[in-house]
Amino acid sequence: MNTRAGNQEFFHNNRFIHDFRQASPYIHHFNGKTLVLAISSHVLVSDKLAALAADILLLTSLGMRLVIIHGCSQYIQAIAGRSTAISIDENPITDEAALELVKQASGIARFNLEAALSMIPTQIMEHSTPNIRIAGGNFLRAKPLGVINGIDMCYSGCVRKVDATAIEERLAHNQLVLISPIGHSLSGQCYRLQVNEVAQAVSEAISAEKLIFLGTQQGLLDEQQQTISKLNCIEIRQLLARNITDKRQTELLQTAAHVLEHGVQRVHVLSGLQDGSLLQELFTREGSGTAMAKAPFMRIRPAENKDIGEILQLIAPLEATGVLLPRDSEYMENHIHEFSVLEQDCYVYGCVALHVYPEENAGELACLIVSPDARARGYGELLLAHVIKQAQELQLQALFALSTHTGDWFVERGFSSATLAQLPAERQQQYTSNKRRSKIFRRQL
Numbered sequence: 001m002n003t004r005a006g007n008q009e010f011f012h013n014n015r016f017i018h019d020f021r022q023a024s025p026y027i028h029h030f031n032g033k034t035l036v037l038a039i040s041s042h043v044l045v046s047d048k049l050a051a052l053a054a055d056i057l058l059l060t061s062l063g064m065r066l067v068i069i070h071g072c073s074q075y076i077q078a079i080a081g082r083s084t085a086i087s088i089d090e091n092p093i094t095d096e097a098a099l100e101l102v103k104q105a106s107g108i109a110r111f112n113l114e115a116a117l118s119m120i121p122t123q124i125m126e127h128s129t130p131n132i133r134i135a136g137g138n139f140l141r142a143k144p145l146g147v148i149n150g151i152d153m154c155y156s157g158c159v160r161k162v163d164a165t166a167i168e169e170r171l172a173h174n175q176l177v178l179i180s181p182i183g184h185s186l187s188g189q190c191y192r193l194q195v196n197e198v199a200q201a202v203s204e205a206i207s208a209e210k211l212i213f214l215g216t217q218q219g220l221l222d223e224q225q226q227t228i229s230k231l232n233c234i235e236i237r238q239l240l241a242r243n244i245t246d247k248r249q250t251e252l253l254q255t256a257a258h259v260l261e262h263g264v265q266r267v268h269v270l271s272g273l274q275d276g277s278l279l280q281e282l283f284t285r286e287g288s289g290t291a292m293a294k295a296p297f298m299r300i301r302p303a304e305n306k307d308i309g310e311i312l313q314l315i316a317p318l319e320a321t322g323v324l325l326p327r328d329s330e331y332m333e334n335h336i337h338e339f340s341v342l343e344q345d346c347y348v349y350g351c352v353a354l355h356v357y358p359e360e361n362a363g364e365l366a367c368l369i370v371s372p373d374a375r376a377r378g379y380g381e382l383l384l385a386h387v388i389k390q391a392q393e394l395q396l397q398a399l400f401a402l403s404t405h406t407g408d409w410f411v412e413r414g415f416s417s418a419t420l421a422q423l424p425a426e427r428q429q430q431y432t433s434n435k436r437r438s439k440i441f442r443r444q445l
């Protein structure tokens with residue numbers, strides 16, 4: 001028999017509640033957003049396809065609109081034998097026989113993917129299974145690559161146009177759009193296309209929120225062969241200029257840079273062979289592979305009422321140990337305009353407040369906190385620089401900070417010890433009444 005007490009112990013002992021809460025801003029943010037998934041055929045032929053399909057179904061049930069572009073090289077190899085040059089990189093010329101292979105392989109890839117997406121995951125009751133409908137069609141207009149350096153590329157083509165309206169219509173009807181790497185020309189001819197190029201053209205045409213590559217590697221690798229967790233466009237261009245990455249990685253970086261500069265918000269490179277990597281990348285702070293964005297991921301912005309919960313969560317442990325003054329939600333609602341938050345993706349990693357004493361032409365930096373899992377990355381310093389800039393814009397003459405534990409940190413950043421008498425009069429009264437005996441620091445602006 002299940003008892004309440006047993007359940008409570010269960011919840012205490014596992015991370016479910018913590019993780020679910022951590023995921024909630026992402027769940028909220030992605031509702032109604034369009035994601036393009038480019039899935040390598042290595043993943044499609046693996047025994048991980050069923051688990052990935054179940055995770056994809058979960059995304060649709062959370063309101064995400066999905067377009068999937070599949071690869072087919074592994075199926076070509078299975079049909080034609082190991083010795084065949086299967087990828088378009090190895091053999092850029094697609095003759096008639098090769099085109100037939102591509103059509104066959106794409107057909108098998110589509111059917112396998114459709115079958116996997118039609119499975120009822122064991123954890124979902126049949127009556128609550130999301131009724132996913134998969135749409136295919138002539139979404140890609142192609143043109144031949146033609147003759148390059150005197151060599152006829154035959155049926156190798158490139159994307160001429162994406163029918164974004166048709167894709168949008170299917171997505172608006174809650175259908176998942178499945179696209180093969182084959183396009184059609186105005187003369188009715190089929191052309192083989194590169195998955196990367198299709199992913200780029202489609203995600204730009206429909207202004208996708210994210211383009212996600214699911215391949216065999218955990219993410220993009222740096223010179224020490226370590227997985228890079230985050231990159232912005234400047235860093236992508238630097239990596240490309242150093243010419244240190246292999247051909248596949250270079251192509252991914254080029255595609256990422258292009259789509260990020262043409263309206264796509266994020267590009268991710270993940271392993272489709274690692275169970276749960278897609279969910280981990282989308283719903284956790286840590287992610288699982290490489291995430292790329294146009295601008296640096298982190299920003300400092302004015303706090304809003306919706307941030308109060310997260311700010312109180314940052315304060316709670318420091319309040320309990322006496323590092324910071326207690327602040328409740330009523331206080332926060334009345335003072336939220338003084339706060340700024342440091343946000344990365346959808347998550348608040350730090351906060352700071354500037355309280356102004358207009359009569360003394362001074363300000364107090366208060367409630368400077370960086371989440372323990374994000375410390376020593378310079379975020380504290382960025383928040384301090386932000387408040388100094390705010391204070392300078394207000395033409396304040398001095399900035400105060402009161403601290404019981406962090407005096408050295410302020411001193412190392414240009415503050416010096418000050419006396420009670422130097423504090424604004426109103427603050428002196430509070431100081432005396434709360435008996436915390438914080439140390440006082442002051443910085444001339």
Ligand SMILES: CC(C)(COP(=O)(O)OP(=O)(O)OC[C@H]1O[C@@H](n2cnc3c(N)ncnc32)[C@H](O)[C@@H]1OP(=O)(O)O)[C@@H](O)C(=O)NCCC(=O)NCCS
Nearest residue numbers: 367368369370375376377378379380381403405406408409
């Ligand atoms: C103080 C705090 C905001 C710094 O945030 P941060 O993002 O880690 O800061 P930075 O990355 O810019 O600086 C990190 C450096 O500060 C040092 N540092 C951290 N806390 C310190 C402290 N209490 N005293 C002295 N130095 C400290 C770190 O050791 C690190 O030094 P290193 O680079 O030489 O290793 C953060 O530790 C925090 O939230 N502390 C609890 C709240 C608090 O005390 N707030 C201040 C009172 S309002």
